[in-house]
Amino acid sequence: MKMVDRKVIDLVLLNLIVFFTCGQTSFQCPGGVAFLGTEYTIESGTxxxxxxxxxxxxxxxxxxxxxxxxxxxxxxxxxxxxxxxxxxxxxxxxxxxxxxxxxxxxxxxxxxxxxxxxxxxxxxxxxxxxxxxxxxxxxxxxxxxxxxPPHCNITSDTDTSTLDPGTNITLTVDLRNYYCSQQAGFTLTTGVITETLLGNQTMDNVTDIVLPHSLNVTSDHFGDVTVTFTCDSVPRPLDCDGVDKLSGATPSTTETSAVTVSNVTTPGLESSTTPTSPSPVEENPPTDATLGLAIGLPVLFILLIILGVIIYRYRRQIDMYLVARKKTQTELQNSNFNKVE
Missing domain, CATH: 2.60.40.10 (Immunoglobulins)
Known part of the structure; x- marks a missing residue:
């Protein structure tokens, strides 16, 4: 009888310890209650x-x-x-x-x-x-x-392959067959600019939506065009049809425009129907003259130096040559004078 009472007391004490531990730690304790004859290990845990x-x-x-x-x-x-x-x-x-x-x-x-x-x-x-x-x-x-992922298609009201900065365009994003159990959102990225198309949308069924987005084009918008679908805080890039890039006007377009402007007839002057040959174009004459002068002066200076060296080195021979030449001319003049007499 005493042995049974002892087991009952032990069991009651064990349950008191279990419930006390649960109450102090606010943790859920394994098994809930202790059963007679069952071994228990009490561990703290969630x-x-x-x-x-x-x-x-x-x-x-x-x-x-x-x-x-x-x-x-x-x-x-x-x-x-x-x-x-x-x-x-x-x-x-x-x-x-x-x-x-x-x-x-x-x-x-x-x-x-x-x-x-x-x-x-x-x-x-x-x-x-x-x-x-x-x-x-x-x-x-x-x-x-x-x-x-939803089906995505992007269209534009303007040709997106030859855009000038400052152009106003509208991109229309058509989204079909999408759903999110919590909150849905869409962002549009053009070049390095990301903007919100739709944020924090809740729904109870599969949905379609068309989202127009207007923007004033800058150089930062030039580049790839992408749409990202965010569902339950998980972003998912979409594979969209249609417009996939915004591009600036090409250099060739600018050159063509410059040529066209140069052929405009001045108002008040009659244009001739007779073909005329193009007048010769003088190619940068001031630049060429300056270049020739810059090259010619050093060459002339070098030639003068060479001539001076030659004269200095052969000055005695030159002097002898000039004296002999002068003597010869004098003798020739005397001879001619004697013949006349």
């Missing part, structure tokens, strides 16, 4: 299942269409509960019971679940572990079910 939950899929969960048949595989390892254990799968706003199990030791479990994807199932994917209470377990693998 839940009583510290094993791995991993979720995989047979299809790309980032690109699903309503009506798609989807299979999710949930692998659980290292779970235990002294009472009935269970797992619930939540996809978007829909919760599915995966099963209830009784185990006598730490166990592993693989569960397959099949369902048709509809609008309420788009959103976050979570697992709840049930062991007297419910705990949401963080899982690896599939984190959310997302609808396939």
């Amino acid at each position: 839940n009583n299942y510290n094993g791995l939950c991993s979720i995989s899929s047979d299809k790309d969960t980032n690109s699903l269409e309503p009506g798609t048949q989807l299979t999710l595989t949930v692998d659980t390892t290292g779970y235990y509960c002294s009472v009935e254990a269970g797992f619930d799968l939540t996809t978007g706003h829909v919760t599915t019971e995966l099963g209830r199990y009784n185990v006598s030791d730490v166990s592993d479990l693989t569960i397959n679940t099949n369902f048709s994807v509809d609008i309420p199932r788009f959103g976050d994917v979570t697992i709840d572990f049930i062991c007297d209470r419910n705990w949401t377990v963080r899982c690896n693998g599939v984190q959310r079910l997302l609808k396939s």
Whole structure:
């Protein structure tokens, strides 16, 4: 009798410790209550299942269409509960019971679940572990079910291949068949400029929308044109048809315009119908004269120096030559004078 009383007292004390610990730490304690004859290890933690939950899929969960048949595989390892254990799968706003199990030791479990994807199932994917209470377990693998990206087409009211800065244009973005379980948003990027097309939109079904966007073109807008779809805080660049770039006017266009202006007839003067040959064009005469002078002066200076060196070196020979020449001329004059007499 004393032995039974002792066990009852121990059990009551154990339960008091469990509830006191839960009340002080605000944590959920494993198993809820202690059962007579059951071994318990009290551990501090936010839940009583510290094993791995991993979720995989047979299809790309980032690109699903309503009506798609989807299979999710949930692998659980290292779970235990002294009472009935269970797992619930939540996809978007829909919760599915995966099963209830009784185990006598730490166990592993693989569960397959099949369902048709509809609008309420788009959103976050979570697992709840049930062991007297419910705990949401963080899982690896599939984190959310997302609808396939919307169809996107971009048009413009102006030719986007030859734009001048200061031109006003309107780009129209046509978005079809999109959905987001929380909030949807769209941004438009032109060159290095990103602007909001639509922000924080909530919806309850697949939606279509046409978004016109006007802008005054600057050089910063020149470049690729892209649209980004943000759903549940996840940005997703879209592959859009239509306009994909804004470009400035090409240099060849400017040159052609300059030639056209030069051929305009002056008002008040009659244009001749007789073809005339083009007048010769003097190619930069001031520049050529300056260039010739810059080259000729150094050459002339060098020639004078060479001539001076020659005269200095052969000055005696030159002097002798001049004396001999003068003597010869004198003798010739005397001879001619004698002949006359």
